[in-house]
Amino acid sequence: MKKVLKRAAVVSVAGLMAMGLAACSGEAAASNTSGKPSTVYFGVSAAETGQYAQYGQQFKEAFDLAVDQVNAKGGINGHPVALKYEDSQSDPKQSVPVAQKFVGDSSVILVFGDYSSAASIPASPIYTAGKLLQYGFNNSNPDFTAKGTKYQWSTSITTSATYKWTADYIKKQGVKSVGVTYLNTSDWGIPAYQAFEDEAKKIGLKITDAEGVLDTSDDYKPSLIKAVKGNPQAFVHIGYGPDSAKIVTQLRSIGYNGTFYGGQDEESFDGTSAATGSIIGSEFVETSTDPEVKSFVAAFKKKYPSETDVTSFEAGAYDALNVAVAAAKKGGITREGILKGFGEIKDVPSVVYGKITFDPSTRRVASPHLTPTILKDGKWVVYNG
Numbered sequence: 001m002k003k004v005l006k007r008a009a010v011v012s013v014a015g016l017m018a019m020g021l022a023a024c025s026g027e028a029a030a031s032n033t034s035g036k037p038s039t040v041y042f043g044v045s046a047a048e049t050g051q052y053a054q055y056g057q058q059f060k061e062a063f064d065l066a067v068d069q070v071n072a073k074g075g076i077n078g079h080p081v082a083l084k085y086e087d088s089q090s091d092p093k094q095s096v097p098v099a100q101k102f103v104g105d106s107s108v109i110l111v112f113g114d115y116s117s118a119a120s121i122p123a124s125p126i127y128t129a130g131k132l133l134q135y136g137f138n139n140s141n142p143d144f145t146a147k148g149t150k151y152q153w154s155t156s157i158t159t160s161a162t163y164k165w166t167a168d169y170i171k172k173q174g175v176k177s178v179g180v181t182y183l184n185t186s187d188w189g190i191p192a193y194q195a196f197e198d199e200a201k202k203i204g205l206k207i208t209d210a211e212g213v214l215d216t217s218d219d220y221k222p223s224l225i226k227a228v229k230g231n232p233q234a235f236v237h238i239g240y241g242p243d244s245a246k247i248v249t250q251l252r253s254i255g256y257n258g259t260f261y262g263g264q265d266e267e268s269f270d271g272t273s274a275a276t277g278s279i280i281g282s283e284f285v286e287t288s289t290d291p292e293v294k295s296f297v298a299a300f301k302k303k304y305p306s307e308t309d310v311t312s313f314e315a316g317a318y319d320a321l322n323v324a325v326a327a328a329k330k331g332g333i334t335r336e337g338i339l340k341g342f343g344e345i346k347d348v349p350s351v352v353y354g355k356i357t358f359d360p361s362t363r364r365v366a367s368p369h370l371t372p373t374i375l376k377d378g379k380w381v382v383y384n385g
Contacts, residue, residue, distance in 0.1 A: 037079045040333045042324055043086065043102040045113030045123070050089035054267065055115045055313055059138075060085070062314040063112070065303050066321035076328045084108060090115040092122040099123035103130030109335045110135055110324050112317070117141030118187040124148050133339050137320035138313070141188055145363045153342055155319060155356060157283060157368040159188060160195035163238060165281050165370050167199035170261060173385075175234045177206040178261075179227035181220070181247060182238035184212030192238045208232045215243040220250050228256045237262030241269035249274040263375065265311040270378050279383060281370030284315040284352045287381050296351045309379075312352070319350045 044063065047056040063083055071080050086102065088095040095114050102111050103126055110133045114120045117139040127134040128149045135153050136144050142158045170178060180196070183189030193210065200207055208230030211223040224247070228235065235256065237247045241264035248260050252274045260278045263269045265286075269278075286297055286309065296318060297310050324338065326348045331341025342363075347355040359366040374383035 037075075039082050039107075040076050040079045040109065040328060041082055041084055041105075041107045042321075043084050043105070043108040043111035043113075045086055045088045045095055045098045045102070045111055045119075047090040047115055048085065048087035050091065052090040052115050055090070055138075056087075058311065058313040059112075059115070059317040061304055061307070062300070062317035063321050065300055066318050066325075068303070069299070070321070070325050076325055076333055079333055081325065088114050088119055090119045092119050095119040095123045096126060099126035099130075099134075103127065103132050108132065109328070109333060109338050112137060112320055112324070114139075116188070117144050118185070120144055121147075121187070124152055127151050131339075132335055133342065135320060135324060137316055137323075141191065143187075143191075148363075150363070151339065153358065153363045155316065155323060155350075155352070155365050157370065158364070159192040161368065162281060162370065163192050163196035164199040166236065166261060167196050167205055168203060169281060169372060170234060170236070171200075171203045171205045173234075173259075175205070175259075177208050177230070177232045178234045178236050179208050179230065179232035180210040180236045180238065181213050181223060181227055182210065183215055183240070183243065185214075189238060196236070196238060206232075213239075213243070213247075215240060217243075218246065220247055221254060224251050224254055224256070228254070232258065234259045234261060240264055241266035244278075245269045245272040245275060248272065248278065265309075265373075265380050266313065267309070270309065270375065270380075275375055276377075278375045280373055280380075282312065282373040282380060283368070283370060284312040285371055285373055285380060285382055286310045287379060290351075290354070292349060292354075293351050315351050319352050319356065322350075323348050323356055 046059050047053050067081050067083060075081050086098040088098045102108050112135050115138055120136045120139050121144055124134060128151045133151050137155045139154050140156045140159045142160055145152050145154055182193035209227045211227045213220055213223050235251060235258050237244050244263040245268045249272060263275055263278045263280055269275055300310050301307060326345050327341030328338045330344050331337040343360055346357045350356045353365060353368060357366050372383040373380040
């Protein structure tokens with residue numbers, strides 16, 4: 001069960017553990033007044049309270065695990081790593097003042113976040129003005145980087161790439177028609193649907209009907225009845241886990257039994273009985289036999305024994321911390337140095353992609369890939385059907 005964070009700005013204690021390590025010979029460690037190597041701080045702008053607090057908790061658990069591991073191996077050239085958390089509620093009304101606070105804190109050399117592009121993009125001008133790298137590792141809206149500056153970077157595959165892949169995959173499965181619902185939001189749902197629609201037209205996948213919906217709704221039946229009136233072979237929902245859980249449940253309740261393409265690897269959707277058999281393209285698969293993935297999953301469950309699932313949200317945050325550390329090692333432990341490092345790092349080990357190298361023109365992962373997965377017994381597994 002995912003827990004909700006307490007409201008507060010928190011400094012990760014893992015980063016403050018004494019390491020007793022000398023600086024690596026390649027870079028002399030800066031020292032504080034005590035003579036010990038100074039701590040390197042990363043900020044985290046995330047939802048600790050509010051409707052997205054579940055995701056903030058998932059990020060925090062993965063961040064803290066990664067910090068433990070980094071510091072156990074000597075930190076960043078002898079400097080321990082720590083995190084400063086601020087509760088944005090993933091709301092632009094909060095993410096902007098959080099950005100102002102981090103920019104004003106000279107000890108912070110990079111900020112992770114926010115959970116949603118809708119919260120990250122309004123804060124971007126603040127980070128740019130402060131010359132502070134904003135690492136929106138979960139931000140799939142292409143505009144986060146495309147309309148951002150050299151200070152906005154992301155390891156998330158874009159929504160346009162995801163839903164182009166979805167349309168192509170469905171067509172390859174022999175499906176000729178789909179009904180669609182999508183979140184009627186200008187920052188994410190509508191652009192994602194447009195990418196899907198454009199690709200569907202290009203490849204000859206018929207959309208019998210498409211209905212815009214809101215994630216705050218509880219009754220989707222009127223929209224679903226319209227969406228399946230044309231008897232589509234399959235159904236696509238472009239949205240998040242919680243709304244997908246309600247959509248698929250109500251879709252089955254009105255008698256539609258075609259394959260459901262949608263959902264997320266998160267608690268509310270994975271635990272929905274009607275969601276069994278759903279198919280999505282995944283960046284991360286917990287059940288992968290890859291040694292790096294198996295090691296990460298084992299370490300995560302050892303640190304958090306009450307957590308039964310490890311999802312792409314934890315994996316993405318874990319990767320993000322390690323990418324930031326690699327960049328600081330490469331470029332230096334200043335705002336200018338870590339920015340330089342992001343442009344230079346290559347083949348950083350990743351539990352999501354295998355290895356991460358950025359495309360400097362997009363400031364996103366070069367050649368990201370998705371794996372078809374199907375939900376079985378509450379777990380997403382690789383689908384070869």
